Amino acid sequence: xxxxxxxxxxxxxxxxxxxxxxxxxxxxxxxxxxxxxxxxxxxxxxxxxxxxxxxxxxxxxxxxxxxxxxxxxxxxxxxxxxxxxxxxxxxxxxxxxxxxxxxxxxxxxxxxxxxxxxxxxxxxxxxxxxxxxxxxxxxxxxxxxxxxxxxxxxxxxxxxxxxxxxxxxxxxxxxxxxxxxxxxxxxxxxxxxxxxxxxxxxxxxxxxxxxxxxxxxxxxxxxxxxxxxxxxxxxxxxxxxxxxxxxxxxxxxxxxxxxxxxxxxxxxxxxxxxxxxxxxxxxxxxxxxxxxxxxxxxxxxxxxxxxxxxxxxxxxxxxxxxxxxxxxxxxxxxxxxxxxxxxxxxxxxxxxxxxxxxxxxxxxxxxxxxxxxxxxxxxxxxxxxxxxxxxxxxxxxxxxxxxxxxxxxx
Amino acid sequence: xxxxxxxxxxxxxxxxxxxxxxxxxxxxxxxxxxxxxxxxxxxxxxxxxxxxxxxxxxxxxxxxxxxxxxxxxxxxxxxxxxxxxxxxxxxxxxxxxxxxxxxxxxxxxxxxxxxxxxxxxxxxxxxxxxxxxxxxxxxxxxxxxxxxxxxxxxxxxxxxxxxxxxxxxxxxxxxxxxxxxxxxxxxxxxxxxxxxxxxxxxxxxxxxxxxxxxxxxxxxxxxxxxxxxxxxxxxxxxxxxxxxxxxxxxxxxxxxxxxxxxxxxxxxxxxxxxxxxxxxxxxxxxxxxxxxxxxxxxxxxxxxxxxxxxxxxxxxxxxxxxxxxxxxxxxxxxxxxxxxxxxxxxxxxxxxxxxxxxxxxxxxxxxxxxxxxxxxxxxxxxxxxxxxxxxxxxxxxxxxxxxxxxxxxx
Numbered sequence: 001x002x003x004x005x006x007x008x009x010x011x012x013x014x015x016x017x018x019x020x021x022x023x024x025x026x027x028x029x030x031x032x033x034x035x036x037x038x039x040x041x042x043x044x045x046x047x048x049x050x051x052x053x054x055x056x057x058x059x060x061x062x063x064x065x066x067x068x069x070x071x072x073x074x075x076x077x078x079x080x081x082x083x084x085x086x087x088x089x090x091x092x093x094x095x096x097x098x099x100x101x102x103x104x105x106x107x108x109x110x111x112x113x114x115x116x117x118x119x120x121x122x123x124x125x126x127x128x129x130x131x132x133x134x135x136x137x138x139x140x141x142x143x144x145x146x147x148x149x150x151x152x153x154x155x156x157x158x159x160x161x162x163x164x165x166x167x168x169x170x171x172x173x174x175x176x177x178x179x180x181x182x183x184x185x186x187x188x189x190x191x192x193x194x195x196x197x198x199x200x201x202x203x204x205x206x207x208x209x210x211x212x213x214x215x216x217x218x219x220x221x222x223x224x225x226x227x228x229x230x231x232x233x234x235x236x237x238x239x240x241x242x243x244x245x246x247x248x249x250x251x252x253x254x255x256x257x258x259x260x261x262x263x264x265x266x267x268x269x270x271x272x273x274x275x276x277x278x279x280x281x282x283x284x285x286x287x288x289x290x291x292x293x294x295x296x297x298x299x300x301x302x303x304x305x306x307x308x309x310x311x312x313x314x315x316x317x318x319x320x321x322x323x324x325x326x327x328x329x330x331x332x333x334x335x336x337x338x339x340x341x342x343x344x345x346x347x348x349x350x351x352x353x354x355x356x357x358x359x360x361x362x363x364x365x366x367x368x369x370x371x372x373x374x375x376x377x378x379x380x381x382x383x384x385x386x387x388x389x390x391x392x393x394x395x396x397x398x399x400x401x402x403x404x405x406x407x408x409x410x
Numbered sequence: 411x412x413x414x415x416x417x418x419x420x421x422x423x424x425x426x427x428x429x430x431x432x433x434x435x436x437x438x439x440x441x442x443x444x445x446x447x448x449x450x451x452x453x454x455x456x457x458x459x460x461x462x463x464x465x466x467x468x469x470x471x472x473x474x475x476x477x478x479x480x481x482x483x484x485x486x487x488x489x490x491x492x493x494x495x496x497x498x499x500x501x502x503x504x505x506x507x508x509x510x511x512x513x514x515x516x517x518x519x520x521x522x523x524x525x526x527x528x529x530x531x532x533x534x535x536x537x538x539x540x541x542x543x544x545x546x547x548x549x550x551x552x553x554x555x556x557x558x559x560x561x562x563x564x565x566x567x568x569x570x571x572x573x574x575x576x577x578x579x580x581x582x583x584x585x586x587x588x589x590x591x592x593x594x595x596x597x598x599x600x601x602x603x604x605x606x607x608x609x610x611x612x613x614x615x616x617x618x619x620x621x622x623x624x625x626x627x628x629x630x631x632x633x634x635x636x637x638x639x640x641x642x643x644x645x646x647x648x649x650x651x652x653x654x655x656x657x658x659x660x661x662x663x664x665x666x667x668x669x670x671x672x673x674x675x676x677x678x679x680x681x682x683x684x685x686x687x688x689x690x691x692x693x694x695x696x697x698x699x700x701x702x703x704x705x706x707x708x709x710x711x712x713x714x715x716x717x718x719x720x721x722x723x724x725x726x727x728x729x730x731x732x733x734x735x736x737x738x739x740x741x742x743x744x745x746x747x748x749x750x751x752x753x754x755x756x757x758x759x760x761x762x763x764x765x766x767x768x769x770x771x772x773x774x775x776x777x778x779x780x781x782x783x784x785x786x787x788x789x790x791x792x793x794x795x796x797x798x799x800x801x802x803x804x805x806x807x808x809x810x811x812x813x814x815x816x817x818x819x820x
Contacts, residue, residue, distance in 0.1 A: 003687075003690070003691060004458065004461075004462055004686075004687045004690060004691075005458075005687075006439075006684075006687070007439045007442060007455070007680055007683055007684050007687070009442035009443055009445060009451065009455075009680065010445075010451055011443050012443065012444070012445060012446065012449065014444060014445075014446055016446055018673060019444050019446065019447065019673055019676055020444065021443065021444055022443070022444050022677075027440075027441040027443075027677075028441070029416075029417045030437075030440060030441065030677065031437040031438070031440065031441050032417060032419035033419055033421050033422065033431065033432070033437075034422070034424060034429050034430065034431055034432050034613060035419060035420075035422060035424075036422065036424055036426055036429065036755045037429065037614075039422065039749070039755060041419065041420055045417070045419075048414065048415075051414075052414055068479050068480050068483070068614075068615055069478050069479040069483060069654060069672075070478050070672040070673050070674075070675060071672070071673070072653065072654055072672050073478070073479060073483075073654050073672070076652065076653060076654045080652075100653070103653055104653050106649075107649060107650070107651050107652060107653055108651070109651075195673075197673055197676075203444060203675065203676045203677035203678070204447075204478075204672075204673040204674065204675045204676050204677075205478055205615060205675030205676075205677070205678050239516075239517060240517070241517050241518070241519075241651050241652075242486065242490075242517060242651075242652065242655075243482065243486060243510070243513055243514050243517055244479060244482055244483050244486045244655075245652075245654075260760070262479075262480040262481070262482055262483070262614075263428060263429055263480050263481070263605075263607055263614040264480075264614065265480060265613065265614045265615030265678075266429055266607075266613050266614050266615075267432075267437075267440065267613035267614075267615070267677075267678075267681070268613070268615050268675075268677075268678065270417055270419065271677070273417055274416075274417050276414075277413075277414045277415075277416070277417070280413070280414060281413060281414075339449070345446045345449060347446075350670070
């Protein structure tokens with residue numbers, strides 16, 4: 001059989017909602033040699049990663065560590081560890097990733113109550129709170145920023161209500177952490193999950209999460225009741241259905257006792273550590289400002305071209321911009337030409353929005369002036385090739401104006 | 411708050427059963443820039459990885475891809491996709507990782523039948539076949555090489571019996587693939603799981619697996635029955651309990667339709683591709699010979715020192731050598747001195763063997779002459795410091811003899 005070719009990876013400008021570009025310093029850290037999982041040098045990297053994660057997630061929670069898997073692995077770990085068969089779970093869904101929460105909760109055996117709102121909108125917090133009072137669920141699970149519709153749900157009022165009503169509040173903040181403020185403790189979020197491949201700007205493959213004592217009590221209770229039950233049938237009804245995603249075992253592995261569970265993903269952890277370090281070196285507030293600035297420049301450019309945005313402007317997710325595909329234009333053909341001629345990637349969309357919007361990400365290391373200007377220039381050229389009637393030459397100028405008048409933008 | 415320190419990783423000689431050292435060419439490949447998951451350049455790396463995996467796993471199965479998680483993530487994906495509530499599963503267990511199979515199968519809701527054999531032994535295939543006939547399980551799940559006891563179970567006879575009796579044969583080959591022959595098709599294994607951090611010599615974080623049409627039929631049947639059922643209760647009783655580990659969804663993502671599931675772990679996949687490529691460049695048979703040669707040299711050295719091995723010699727796992735800790739010696743103190751003074755890591759052990767044996771791995775890129783000689787020299791020096799009465803100066807000589815008379819060793 002023929003020998004396989006050496007890996008060849010072309011350079012891309014990645015302007016999607018993830019995976020996004022990675023700072024070369026993160027990749028450099030990831031090329032460090034392997035350490036054993038119980039090597040004191042490695043366990044100290046584990047401990048330091050927990051410290052950095054708490055700062056990035058704005059929490060005082062003791063537990064803050066990555067699950068070794070992509071974002072949805074973290075979501076599943078959180079939900080399957082908290083939810084027991086028959087538990088009521090309320091999921092207000094405003095996009096595809098609310099659908100993912102729903103599917104995972106159903107597979108956990110939950111009694112799931114889903115409410116939907118029109119794609120492009122978010123929920124009025126008081127409406128969610130009404131539902132909470134009516135349904136009285138054990139858990140309210142919600143997406144913070146849903147990349148499928150480019151909307152961001154305000155969470156603070158809902159978090160306060162959950163705490164008052166003694167409902168566990170779980171938030172998927174995969175698309176927002178490190179790109180826009182996510183205040184875990186202030187918003188009274190009990191369990192929060194994020195992913196590496198978006199604004200953390202680390203390769204896909206880890207799902208950092210955090211949870212407080214309210215969730216830890218559920219884990220401990222399940223474990224102790226399970227141990228106390230005599231019959232296997234009752235025991236298994238309370239047992240977390242997964243070994244890999246059992247947060248009570250994961251926290252034992254991340255604690256000083258280091259009870260053996262999986263073998264921590266060495267190189268990915270190096271990347272996460274370095275990615276978090278760079279976020280804190282930049283400063284959270286400065287990082288959010290950078291994200292806002294580049295978003296504003298992108299939006300100004302897109303609009304100056306004559307294109308319009310999708311969705312309720314007030315609740316726009318700052319890290320994803322949804323652009324309406326002009327009537328009669330083949331969106332995938334535009335994306336393909338952008339990739340083939342300019343090596344720029346933007347995203348298509350899901351479900352009912354497919355063919356109707358492009359989604360342009362401004363996340364993490366991809367979120368920089370050079371990328372925004374190149375994307376606008378490339379998109380304009382490709383649209384002209386597709387014979388779309390746009391205001392030629394104005395997009396990049398509008399973006400440059402934003403960069404030159406930063407105070408206007410932020 | 412103080413800025414975090416830049417990542418600092420010291421160089422180690424890692425002689426454990428994993429994670430092991432990684433070829434610098436793999437780390438180089440992993441420093442390639444990010445590609446979008448639907449970028450044609452990325453999907454072609456996914457396709458080529460499947461081709462390489464089939465060759466390394468010695469199978470013609472269509473499905474051969476990694477699960478994004480550490481080894482046990484692959485085991486759980488296989489078991490939870492195949493096992494339904496109440497299914498009979500037989501697990502002959504000869505070490506700790508048989509225990510892991512048991513725990514996962516129980517959490518899947520299986521009716522689990524476990525048989526044990528003394529640690530240090532393996533099962534007589536005919537005894538397993540008798541059990542098979544008596545219990546008539548849906549699934550027989552077994553470990554190939556159990557690193558906890560350093561034993562390797564012969565599988566071919568058992569595989570033939572499973573096929574005849576129409577039992578699904580699932581094998582955890584985490585510790586053996588690419589270090590010693592694992593003949594998926596020839597041994598009639600229906601589902602096989604491995605991990606990256608052992609003889610594949612890629613960082614921990616992926617669990618490559620393969621399965622044949624017999625397992626695929628189970629997946630398709632569960633999916634179609636689930637869709638046909640009206641009541642949510644019946645539907646959920648057949649449904650795979652995990653979204654992340656649902657092999658029917660994973661195979662759709664790895665098929666040309668590319669149905670969106672998770673975001674494939676970009677950088678880890680680069681590493682897996684390159685690791686597999688280097689295995690095939692070396693050649694499977696040559697690689698197995700290298701593993702045998704270094705194992706023989708290590709064993710010769712250990713025995714020349716006057717130390718003895720644990721377990722039934724006939725079924726020794728070639729990639730792990732279990733060494734009895736001499737009476738009265740603190741095994742962890744020896745390991746700590748070896749790490750602190752020589753930067754060499756060997757492993758302790760689990761359960762009833764803790765404090766009784768050391769486990770020395772000869773796996774993947776760690777499995778090389780330099781490492782074996784250094785480990786013997788280091789271990790000898792440390793044992794002398796611990797006032798153990800050994801045959802000083804003979805270990806390295808015995809190993810060198812093996813290297814110089816290769817024909818004797820292999």
